[in-house]
Amino acid sequence: MGIFDRFKRVVKSNLNDMISKAENPEKMLNQLIIDMNEQLIESKKSVASAIADEKKLERAMNQNGAQADEWERKARLALKAGKEDLAKEALLRKQEYSGLAGQYREQWQAQHESVEKLKQSLRGLQQKIEEAQRKKNLLIARAKRAEAQKRIQATIGNMADSSAFAAFDRMAAKVDQIEAEVDAMAEIEDMSKKDDIESQFAQLESGDAGADILLEDLRKKMAAEGRIEDNSDKKS
Numbered sequence: 001m002g003i004f005d006r007f008k009r010v011v012k013s014n015l016n017d018m019i020s021k022a023e024n025p026e027k028m029l030n031q032l033i034i035d036m037n038e039q040l041i042e043s044k045k046s047v048a049s050a051i052a053d054e055k056k057l058e059r060a061m062n063q064n065g066a067q068a069d070e071w072e073r074k075a076r077l078a079l080k081a082g083k084e085d086l087a088k089e090a091l092l093r094k095q096e097y098s099g100l101a102g103q104y105r106e107q108w109q110a111q112h113e114s115v116e117k118l119k120q121s122l123r124g125l126q127q128k129i130e131e132a133q134r135k136k137n138l139l140i141a142r143a144k145r146a147e148a149q150k151r152i153q154a155t156i157g158n159m160a161d162s163s164a165f166a167a168f169d170r171m172a173a174k175v176d177q178i179e180a181e182v183d184a185m186a187e188i189e190d191m192s193k194k195d196d197i198e199s200q201f202a203q204l205e206s207g208d209a210g211a212d213i214l215l216e217d218l219r220k221k222m223a224a225e226g227r228i229e230d231n232s233d234k235k236s
Contacts, residue, residue: 025143029136036129043125047118054111061104068097 075090 025147026140029139029143033129033133033136036132040125040129043122047115047122050111050115050118054108054115057104057108057111061101061108064097064101064104068094068101071097 071090071094075087075094078084078087078090
């Protein structure tokens with residue numbers, strides 16, 4: 001598994017874990033950035049190790065190439081001195097080192113290509129993390145706004161599902177009923193007062209008329225007895 005596959009696996013695992021725990025979005029995003037940077041550091045270490053291996057292969061390639069050149073120089077020197085057997089031995093040594101240099105060259109070229117790909121991937125990873133850092137605050141703001149809307153909708157939903165509004169309507173109807181009863185009692189009291197006043201005046205009126213009748217009867221009675229002059233005719 002490559003270093004960047006491991007990076008994606010670790011970040012994805014941490015992301016799924018945080019989402020499953022339903023943590024605060026701001027805290028989750030900050031932690032993700034921290035995890036990304038930690039994994040970036042580990043990736044840089046892996047790339048650095050790959051570069052070090054490339055350097056080792058390059059040094060081995062150059063060293064074996066240098067040894068091959070050195071044994072060729074010695075073969076030339078032996079040949080000039082007329083020592084053909086020694087020259088042949090030197091050429092065999094040159095051939096050995098040249099073969100090793102060729103093998104190291106193949107390994108170095110493969111490692112060099114791999115390192116260049118790793119470097120390119122590392123640069124892309126750094127750019128993505130930098131982009132994530134720039135977007136973090138925007139995502140946090142969006143998450144807070146969405147959370148606020150969610151709470152409001154939940155509150156509205158709970159109120160709609162509950163009997164709060166029905167209770168409010170019942171209380172309003174009760175207040176209307178109480179006000180109507182108070183108005184009715186006040187009206188009845190006013191009617192009672194009016195009836196009482198009218199009754200008093202009726203009594204007064206009926207009382208005066210009765211007294212006049214009694215007084216007239218007494219006059220007539222006394223007149224009949226001759227004790228008082230009957231002035232009823234005079235009055236009439």
